[in-house]
Amino acid sequence: MKIKNSGRSLKGYNADEVDEFLDEITKEYEKLYKENAELKGEVESAKKDLEHYKSVEHTLQNTLVMAQTTADDIKKMAQRTSRSNY
Numbered sequence: 001m002k003i004k005n006s007g008r009s010l011k012g013y014n015a016d017e018v019d020e021f022l023d024e025i026t027k028e029y030e031k032l033y034k035e036n037a038e039l040k041g042e043v044e045s046a047k048k049d050l051e052h053y054k055s056v057e058h059t060l061q062n063t064l065v066m067a068q069t070t071a072d073d074i075k076k077m078a079q080r081t082s083r084s085n086y
Helices: 015-084
Strands: none
Touching: none
């Protein structure tokens, strides 16, 4: 949108030019308002996705810790078994 200098008529500002300028402002405002609403929706969606992925990451970390613990327990059990066989 460009700044517009309204010409003056004999009794003040030119009403047609002012109306045209206000129409431009209104259209630009509506466009920005819609864009803002869409971006807010995208941000909310991204926040939900992020929370989901954080939850998945937490679950995977717990699973890896549990798998490591289980593997360590199996190794210890195997070592005990091999010692008792000798």
